[in-house]
Amino acid sequence: MFSLRTAVDAHTAKQMNPVVLAFVGDAAYSLYVREKLCLSAGVGTGELQRLSVRFVSAHGQNEQLERIRPLFTAEEEEISAAAATPKRARAARARPSPNTTAPRGSRRCSVFCISRGRSAA
Helix, strand or coil: CCCCCCCCCHHHHHHCCHHHHHHHHHHHHHHHHHHHHHHHCCCCHHHHHHHHHHHHCHHHHHHHHHHHHHHCCHHHHHHHHHHCCHHHHHHHHHCCCCCCCCHHHHHHHHHHHHHHHHHHC
């Protein structure tokens, strides 16, 4: 385990399960989006929630992935490619996917979350 006060080094992050990295990346991204919206939107909590879902949903994360993909390092591109392998595709089809997201979109969302988890780590 790690402490919130101690950064996770690159070696430890590389040893972590990609799904765990996606979990951490999703949480970090959600907090980032909420903070930005709170500081800039000037609207009520219901509207803040609606706006945050627009960015944090699988669809929103897919859009952001396409925007940041050109900025990926070779290592991040390798991780992205590994997350989209047929083995992963079979595993995604074996599990129920969210009702609002096609399995391909769900895998791409995981790539985005993993990339954020690695940068958060």
